[in-house]
Amino acid sequence: MSLFNIFNVSGGALTAQSQRLNTVASNLANADSVSGPDGKPYRAKQVVFISMPVAGGEASSVRVSEVIEDQSPLKKVHDPKHPMADPQGYVSLPNVNVVDEMVNMISASRSYQNNVEVMNTAKTLLLKTLQLGS
Amino acid sequence: MASQIDSLLKFHTDALNLRAQRQQLLASNIANADTPGYKARDIDFHQALQAMLAGSATATATAVVQTRSAHLPGAQVNGTNMPGKALYRSEVQPSLDGNTVDMDVERAQFAQNAIHYEANLMMINSQLKALLSAIQG
Secondary structure, eight states, X not given: OHHHHHHHHHHHHHHHHHHHHXXXXXXXXXXXXXXXXXXXXXOOEEEXXXXXXXXXXXXXXXXXXXXXXXXXXXXXXXXXXXXXXXXXXXXXXXXXXXXXXXXHHHHHHHHHHHHHXXXXXXXXXXXXXXXXXX | XXXXXXXXXXXXXXXXXXXXXXXXXXXXXXXXXXXXXXXXEEEOHXXXXXXXXXXXXXXXXXXXXXXXXXXXXXXXXTSSSOOXXXXXXXXXXXXXXXXXXOHHHHHHHHHHHHHHHHHHHXXXXXXXXXXXXXXXX
């Protein structure tokens, strides 16, 4: 029954989108973290989506293939009094772009809602199919 | 008699199977709205239904030979699993990452397909009711 496959397809999308939302939360929480466990400033993280075929059809779900670190240069702020300042008096701050993250967050949440809607519709259709002939 | 009931219900059953397949393809488009390089897919419902009624749905499906255990099964040759031929949607507003999913189109088609699916169910239901009343008098 191919309608059951929709739950696999949309379920995978929900997992992927919530992981994206998680990454955004991590980036926003660490927007000012000058030092992490390795002693280096936090770098923004981004998820990479790839589509993944589900069994028995042409339909494909989506999953996160990897989480990459943003390699763009860190923000430098002149603050000689800061304990993490380098000999020239500059502090390296994370390369998190708050505006980008907010846009990412809204996009992820809309996609999540879309997929929930899809699953609800599929559920209604399946229930109606089960009641066939009654 | 049994074959008569079969042929009575065949049209709507075929249409229902196609609707279910289309619903699955549209769900997969919506799921991959943010996947770079994903190409939106859909079936030509009119053509697929014509092919199914003519009984040539099996002729268009190509057999996939699985020589390793990791190979994907592909479309089944008997045509019961995936009756319609999935095509690629032509894009209206291409995006830089190669994704061709247009969320407005997909949502609209998904809602429309769901209503058609329900309409098909209602038709089957009323045919069954008619049969039942003919049997029971």
